[in-house]
Amino acid sequence: MRFSPALRAEIRATLHLAGPLVIAGLLQMALGATDIAFIARLGPEPLAAASLAVALFSVTVWALSGLSGQVGALAAAAIGARGPAVREVRRITRMGLWLAVASGLLAMAICAGGERLMLLTGQDQRIAAMSGDYLGIMLWSAIPLLLSNVLRAFVSTLGRPVFATVVALLSLPLNALGNYLLVFGAWGAPALGLRGAAIASVATALIGLLMYVTAIHNDRRLRRYYLFGNFWRPDWPQIRRLMAVGLPVSITIVAEAGLFGAAAFLMGRIGALELAAHTLALSIASLAFQVPFGIGQAATILVGYHFGAGDAAGVGRAGLVGMVLSQVFALGSAALMVGAPLLVLTPWIDTGNAANAPLVELAVAYLLVGAAFQLADGLQAVVLGALRGLQDTRTPMAYAIGGYWLVGFGLAIGLGFNTPLRGTGVWLGLAIGLLIVAVLLLVRWRRRVRLGLIAA
Known part of the structure; x- marks a missing residue:
């Protein structure tokens, strides 16, 4: 190619x-x-x-x-x-x-x-x-x-x-x-x-x-x-500009961080073993997330350069490159979680110890769902960064609140407490919430010209 x-x-x-x-x-x-x-x-x-x-x-x-x-x-x-x-x-x-x-x-x-x-x-x-x-x-x-x-x-x-x-x-x-x-x-x-x-x-x-x-x-x-x-x-006008685009970013961060914090409380109500396995699996997912998060930060800056220059084609290239790089890495990390979960768990826990077998079994089940996290969370991190480069933060904030809490947390409660899935149901709820936010953000990014976020 x-x-x-x-x-x-x-x-x-x-x-x-x-x-x-x-x-x-x-x-x-x-x-x-x-x-x-x-x-x-x-x-x-x-x-x-x-x-x-x-x-x-x-x-x-x-x-x-x-x-x-x-x-x-x-x-x-x-x-x-x-x-x-x-x-x-x-x-x-x-x-x-x-x-x-x-x-x-x-x-x-x-x-x-x-x-x-x-x-x-x-x-x-x-x-x-x-x-x-x-x-x-x-x-x-x-x-x-x-x-x-x-x-x-x-x-x-x-x-x-x-x-x-x-x-x-x-x-x-x-x-x-x-x-x-x-x-x-x-x-x-x-x-x-x-x-x-x-x-x-x-x-x-x-x-x-x-x-x-x-x-x-x-x-x-x-x-x-x-x-x-x-x-x-x-320079009060600059402070007002920073506040106008920065306050929705803060609320978005609270929405996402609060979702995973609340998930820990749900896991604790299901059982101590489930909470421990959740902590292990989330630590691994969080470590892998640093890569798309860094790419998203780069996308904010590069999209910002092209946005300031009025270069619509450059904006599109910067966003596309960030998304593709993020998904390539996410596919690799997801494949590792699915194909070799014990390998990725080993730095955190002795997987060969029979006493840890129930904990390891649950953590492996959560990592299988965590593989979907990598794709959805990686995509939303980069698209969110690209939209921030266009100084578009309010609508993404609304997507985050609705997708994470109304859908993701609601499904986590429903699947975790009203089905036999228990902890796996909580993780499925989180994954679906992340996926919905990622799709909404991607649709908004693709319609950026029609929405007036940047001139054609």
């Missing part, structure tokens, strides 16, 4: 952007796994407390990142329309940083009430107290993480996505060292236990932010945007 020069260039551009972003996402997951690995050695209670705290913290920060997360789309459109567009890109990014600080303060307020939230959901009082103590320290990393998210979009939009990979790569050993020193008191450091893990996470977030600032200051292309000069000068 012969590809046109324009299509080959689009494939190279997508791989150039998506590759480092995918690796950075995988390293970010490894960062969280490092924390859990150290905390698990403290015992089951600290591990349970940390798991609850991290779940609340991660969803809160991830959702609020949507408010400032459209910096990449708006900056890319400005560059596509006017070349470097130094002044506009600078203003967009600065106001994104302003929103990141405001979002971080809101995240801190939510996490400060973490113990109360745990008690309201019926958690054990002792576990809730430990979780609240952990969150009381972790909340200080919210602002650095959200600022880093904006700077990651800035460097990626300006052709330096490898900086995101380098920051994540350097953060991993730093976080591990911090945990080693402060959790167990190695090399004369105080043994702070669970609090030590939280302090290590905060320190890693601050150092990661410092690395981004240093990289921007020392890169000749990025330095000319003078990003941190006159930082306190407001």
